[in-house]
Amino acid sequence: MKLNSVLCLSCLMVCMCFSVLNGQEKHKRPNIILMVSDDHAYQAVSAYGHGLNETPNIDRLADEGAIFTRATVTNSICAPSRAVILTGKHSFINGKVDNVQPFDWDQDNFPKALQKAGYATAMIGKIHLHGLPQGFDFSMVLPGQGHYYNPDFIVNGEKKRFEGYVTDITTEYALEWLKEKRDKEKPFLLIYNQKAPHRNWKPAPEYLHLYDEVNFTPPDNFFDPETGYKGRGTAARTQEMEVARHAQWGHDFKFLTSPEGKKTGFDRELKRFNTQQRSQWEAAYGPKNKAFIEKYFTDKERFGDDKARDREIALWKYNRYIKDYLRTIKSVDDGVGELLDYLEENDLADNTIVIYTSDQGFYLGEHGWFDKRFMYEQSLRTPLLMRYPKEIAPGTVIDELVQNLDFAPTLLDYADVEAPGDMQGESFRKLAGGKTGEWRDAIYYTYYEYPSVHMVKRHYGVATKRYKLMHFYYDIDEWEMYDLEEDPEEMHNIYNDPRYATVREELHEKLKELRRQYGDSDKLQNRYLKTYLQHQSRQKKK
Structure with missing residues (x-):
């Protein structure tokens, strides 16, 4: 009888311990990986169905979680957008309204709040905000725009140069932090920011020939400039972001010498390359550039009129632009895959929120344009894909008007951390989890x-x-x-x-x-x- 009582008591204690541990696991704070690329148009994420390219690793987040079809930014330009993401406040409140105004790192941001709440925090990649990042145990960020090849990084305040390709280096050190440098007793926040596909779209060595055999068809309104932007106002007519008219022979199209025989200055950019990198680059672009000049400038008499020739040159420029742009995205997608694989191989996937987004959208030939800035749809909208197996059902589609203003309060909500009172965004946790409720009916842009x-x-x-x-x-x-x-x-x-x-x-x-x-x-x-x-x-x- 006494033995039976002891056995019953032991079983009860084991059950209670298991119940407590199970409850702790259930309420364990999630890890967070926020992936922010630069100028990645939603049209160039294959999960959005535009058929332009394939991004299988980014698409995994949509397949296994949620895709947001109407995610937008509050200010479509690099540094201000990143400031909004960090602070959860509009540009005119956080002070970073353009790439010129300073950013005040002393103000609240969501990494600071998570760090205070016991998270291990790191930022690796591009941030484009001057000053030492605050809220991070470890930071390794590009100064300004940074370089695609052999870039400098500011590592916890110290500037160092790294040999290699910037997307691969950013991924390598993000994984190193996850594997070796973080405090594994704490939940973690990793902000993993890629430079690509920002202008001037320099592809990695292994992708210099990707899409060589493809002829891309531009958007239906690519020749919008020929109409004088009929039906629009002064702003559309006076911009300077047309692929055919404003992109540069050197910086954008990678010519050392323009078709008219003038030095473009692009050679200065190649001085950063090592001997092998430069050799690969010249082998990839040299023959194609030579063939272009022979076809459209040496043998230009074969064209019936200048307009026909100008149209063909515009289409060639579009293809050079879009191929380089998509080539840089291929490396970004590879990096996303490496991080997702690490989570799965280390049993971290179920308890880690993973978000992929961009600091804004981009024009991929719509209206004849590249770049962003306008409130027109292609630069206002941004890709947003999110996975969190504990709360988000696979294949979730969200059509509500979510903004980058909402990232900070949303991530703090998941971590059960109170958002600072001056944050202006709203948590979309319930939306992502499939719980219906009221949501904003309009967004504001500046x-x-x-x-x-x-x-x-x-x-x-x-x-x-x-x-x-x-x-x-x-x-x-x-x-x-x-x-x-x-x-x-x-x-x-x-x-x-x-x-x-x-x-x-x-x-x-x-x-x-x-x-x-x-x-x-x-x-x-x-x-x-x-x-x-x-x-x-x-x-x-x-």
Whole structure:
């Protein structure tokens, strides 16, 4: 009897211990990997179904988790977007409205909050925000834009040069931190930021010939410039981001000498390459560049007229651009695969949130353009794919208007950490987990960097799932409005169309409401404008 009692008591204690451990495992804080590439258009993620390229590793996140079809940014330019991701605050609140204004690392950000809550934290790759990153036990970041080949990194404040290709190096050291340098007694946050596919799209050695045999067809409105952007306003007509007209023979198309025989300056970029890298590069581009010049400049008499020749050259430029762009993405996708494989091989996948996104979208020939900045759809929207097996069902599709403003509060929500009171985003944890509920019906957007490279005018606006209203200001005063259901390519400004008068009034009211909600105003815009123009004046004097 006594033995039976002891056995029963022992069994009860074992069950209680197992129950406690099981409960701890159930409520264990998740690890987090936030992957942010640079200028990766959603059109170039195969999970979005555009058929342009294949990104099987990034697609795994959609297959095994969620894909967001209407994710957007608040300000489509590199440094400001990254500042929004970190702080959960609009540009005009966190202070980083353009690539010129300084970023205040002393303000709250979500890595700081996670670090205080006991997370091991690291940032590796591009951040494009001056100053030593705060909130990280370990940081290894590119200075400024960084270099594709043999890049410098600032490692915990110390500048070092690394031999190799930047995407591979970023992945290598991210894995090294996960394997060897983090405190494995703590949950971890890894921000893994790739430089690619940012301009000027230098592919890795192993992918220099990828797509050589492919002839890509540009978007239907690639020759939009020939129409003078009919149906649009001044901003579309006066930009300087056309593939055919504004991309450079050297920097963008990789010619040492232009077709007209002038030195392009691209040779200076190749000086960073080692002997083997340069040899591979010249073998890949030299013969193709020579063939192009012979076809379109040496033998140009074979064309019936200049317009036909100009069109063919424009199509050639588009193909050179898009192939290099997609080649750099191939390396990014490889890196994502390596990190996902590490998680699975080390039994970390189930308890790790993995997000893949970009700092903004990009034009892949739409309207004849490259780059971003505009509130038009291709640069406003950004890829967003997310996996967390404990809460997100495989194959989840989310069509709500999520913004990069929401990343910080969402990740803090998953970690059960209270978000700082000045964060303006909303947690989309319930959306991702399939729990229905109220969500925003409109998003607010701002863009400030003008006059500057690409000459995209200052503007702000509001977008719902169907409509978009934009105000271009400073040196012009023009409104544009689009019906994305009837005109998904945004070719026809309907602002003055009487059929949309009621919608226009509603959008104006929504715009006022969001500006009040987030704390923006004409006065604040003018203050940032004044600071920017003062900076431009100082630069000219130098």
